[in-house]
Amino acid sequence: MTARAASFWVRGICISMIDFKHMGSRFRDVAVEAEGAGDFAEPLKRNMPLIPADTIAGRALVTVIAIMTFLAAIAAGAGILVNDASRGWTDTISRELTIQVKPRSGRDIEADVEAAAAVAQKIAGIVKVQVYSKRDSEALLEPWLGTGLDLGELPIPRLIVLERKASAKPDIASLKIELAQKAPTASLDDHTLWMERLATMAGTLVIIVGIIFLLVLIAMALAVSFATRGAMAGNSEIVNVLHFVGAEDSFIARQFQRHFLRLGLRGGVIGGGAAILVFAASSLFLSWRTHTAAGDEIGALFGTFSLGLAGYILIAVIALGIAGLTGSVSRSIVFRHLSGLG
Numbered sequence: 001m002t003a004r005a006a007s008f009w010v011r012g013i014c015i016s017m018i019d020f021k022h023m024g025s026r027f028r029d030v031a032v033e034a035e036g037a038g039d040f041a042e043p044l045k046r047n048m049p050l051i052p053a054d055t056i057a058g059r060a061l062v063t064v065i066a067i068m069t070f071l072a073a074i075a076a077g078a079g080i081l082v083n084d085a086s087r088g089w090t091d092t093i094s095r096e097l098t099i100q101v102k103p104r105s106g107r108d109i110e111a112d113v114e115a116a117a118a119v120a121q122k123i124a125g126i127v128k129v130q131v132y133s134k135r136d137s138e139a140l141l142e143p144w145l146g147t148g149l150d151l152g153e154l155p156i157p158r159l160i161v162l163e164r165k166a167s168a169k170p171d172i173a174s175l176k177i178e179l180a181q182k183a184p185t186a187s188l189d190d191h192t193l194w195m196e197r198l199a200t201m202a203g204t205l206v207i208i209v210g211i212i213f214l215l216v217l218i219a220m221a222l223a224v225s226f227a228t229r230g231a232m233a234g235n236s237e238i239v240n241v242l243h244f245v246g247a248e249d250s251f252i253a254r255q256f257q258r259h260f261l262r263l264g265l266r267g268g269v270i271g272g273g274a275a276i277l278v279f280a281a282s283s284l285f286l287s288w289r290t291h292t293a294a295g296d297e298i299g300a301l302f303g304t305f306s307l308g309l310a311g312y313i314l315i316a317v318i319a320l321g322i323a324g325l326t327g328s329v330s331r332s333i334v335f336r337h338l339s340g341l342g
Contacts, residue, residue: 057227057230057231058259058263061223061224061227061260061263061267062263062266062267062270063267064220064223064267065220065223065224065263065264065266065267065268065271065322065323065326066266066267066268066270066271066274067271068216068217068219068220068223068267068271068322069220069267069268069270069271069272069275069318069319069322070271070272070274070275071212071216071271072213072216072217072220072271072318072322073271073272073275073276073315073318073319074275074278075209075210075212075213075216076209076213076314076315076318077275077279077307077311077314077315078209079205079206079209079210079213080307080311080314081307082202082205082206082209083202083206085202086198086199086201086202089198090195090198090199093191093194093195093198094191094195095163095164095166096161096162096163096164096191097120097126097161097162097164097170097172097175097188097189097190097191098159098160098161098162098188098189098191099116099117099120099159099160099161099162099179099186099187099188099189100157100158100159100160100186100187100189101113101116101157101158101159101160101183101185101186102155102157102185102186102187103155103156103157103158103185104185107184107185109158109185112183112184112185112186113131113158113160113183115182115183115186116160116179116182116183116186117129117131117160118182119175119178119179119182119183120160120162120175122178123162123170123171123174123175124168124170124171125164125165125168125169125170125171126162126163126164126170127163127164127165128161128162128163129160129161129162129163130160130161130162130163131158131160132158132159132160132161133158134156134158136159137156137157137158137159138156140159141156160186172188172190175188176188217322217325220322220325220326221325221329224260224264224325224326224329224330225329225333227260227330228256228260228329228330228333228334229333229337231256231259232256232333232334232337239252239337239338249334249335249338249339252334252338253331253334253335253338254331256330256331256333256334257327257328257330257331257334258327259330260326260327260329260330261323261324261326261327261330263326264322264323264324264325264326264327265320265323267322267323267326268318268319268320268322268323269319271319271322272315272316272318272319273319275315276312276315279306279307279311279312279315283306
């Protein structure tokens with residue numbers, strides 16, 4: 001008996017083991033494709049997939065992938081916004097120094113303010129010295145104390161705001177020494193403590209966002225794993241027969257990988273597109289509310305709430321990456337199952 005005849009004989013016995021009425025035609029098409037590189041290949045009249053393309057389980061998985069992609073994209077976008085806002089806060093604070101002149105019995109606070117301002121103007125790297133008047137200092141307290149109060153009897157400190165060049169590094173130590181000599185009631189704040197706290201807070205938020213992103217990917221991988229196992233269970237007879245006939249494991253795994261890759265692409269496009277629309281709509285809404293109290297507060301915290309081109313490209317990359325992860329997870333599950341068949 002020739003090898004070609006033996007191969008047909010074995011395949012015929014295997015096919016007779018399953019219900020040909022329900023699965024025979026689909027198995028025959030897939031088996032011929034798997035053995036298309038062999039000596040007895042026949043031209044295909046139909047190219048039916050091993051796994052049905054449109055099923056309830058497939059639509060449910062697309063929904064899950066879309067939700068996971070949306071959450072992952074929102075988490076990544078939030079991380080970008082927090083990181084950009086943190087840099088903006090740090091840059092703004094680092095460009096300013098504050099001198100506080102406290103009133104003290106026996107000293108003329110106006111003279112101390114003038115002396116402190118004169119000392120600051122002599123420091124290299126300082127481009128602007130803004131002295132707050134007594135009325136300006138009282139106005140700073142109105143949001144907390146309210147308007148209409150007579151604050152003249154309160155020992156309200158006076159502020160002097162110094163602005164430095166972006167690339168300059170003023171001699172802070174010399175400035176503190178000069179202030180101690182010329183204006184003993186003045187104290188210098190270079191905002192180092194606040195910048196450290198902002199950096200710590202922003203770093204913590206970015207780490208939390210990263211953890212959420214990883215958890216979303218793990219949950220999606222588990223969902224794809226369960227869906228792949230379910231699809232294999234529903235097509236176990238065909239998978240087993242293909243394996244025993246001699247179809248390569250890579251061919252069988254490729255059928256599942258293509259199926260789940262298509263589902264992943266559909267879900268990724270839906271979820272990624274929804275995330276892009278959310279960020280674009282939020283940015284547009286904030287631009288409408290720019291001159292309102294709520295809009296100004298949100299703008300101060302998160303800027304324009306726009307990801308920019310790089311952020312939107314990142315969301316597209318996340319969507320494609322999730323689709324690729326879906327296909328890879330499915331392929332690895334199938335290979336593991338086939339390796340157990342021997």
